[in-house]
Amino acid sequence: MNTHAGSTRPKVAELGHVGIRCFDVAKQLDFYTGVLGLVVTDHDADLGNYFLSARPDDEHHELLLTKGRDVAVGGRLIQQISFRCESFEDVVGLYRRLKEYGTKFDMIVSHGNAIGVYFFDPEGNRTEVYWRTGLVARQPFIETIDIETPPDRLMDAIRASVAKYGASGFTEESYLRWTREQARPADDDTKGRK
Known part of the structure; x- marks a missing residue:
């Protein structure tokens, strides 16, 4: 049992989601939905945010694709x-x-x-x-x-x-x-x- 200062120590239950900044959100979206089969659960086209899940009934999103990548392809991201x-x-x-x-x-x-x-x-x-x-x-x-x-x-x-x-x-x-x-x-x- 994890305890901290005489009480139960808080801990995370599981990884909820990962967000990735993209150069081309549409191309990434096509790959993750068309090839891997994730489902778009929500999106805001103006902000360039797309929320995807493999199990939308259990987890609203496990992956977020968004605009704004500034690390070159090949960079350690x-x-x-x-x-x-x-x-x-x-x-x-x-x-x-x-x-x-x-x-x-x-x-x-x-x-x-x-x-x-x-x-x-x-x-x-x-x-x-x-x-x-x-x-x-x-x-x-x-x-x-x-x-x-x-x-x-x-x-x-x-x-x-x-x-x-x-x-x-x-x-x-x-x-x-x-x-x-x-x-x-x-x-x-x-x-x-x-």
Whole structure:
């Protein structure tokens, strides 16, 4: 139990929503509704604010798209935005829809406890759709997978990997390199330095 000064300590229940400033709100809106299937729950066209939800009956909005982005594409603005799916089939279906849209993919991985497809929205924001496997694995756990492997075979491979690495976590060397590069300040050019 979390206590603070003899009383129950307040805590947040869950992440409610994320707001993204956009260069082109209409293009972002088309992507998040047309490709990912979010629903516009409210909007103010004059202000350029659009409220979107994957579960509008439960959460008014989980994503806000608005005008005013002033960080160049490629700038380090958002590490990732993740959307949970109810089934593995949803993740595969969204992967195929993203592929048809011509979306740039970052990585498709097992986290042991989830399967994630990472991609970039039209303005370069790193985004993920994922499904929880029900397995327990220490994080980080990053293992590249072929999402088009038959589901039973893929889950057998993930179970075997979790049995081997679940207690300690697992990261491929390419992910370790990427994480170190991303953590470095954008203007830090250490490649030529000793």
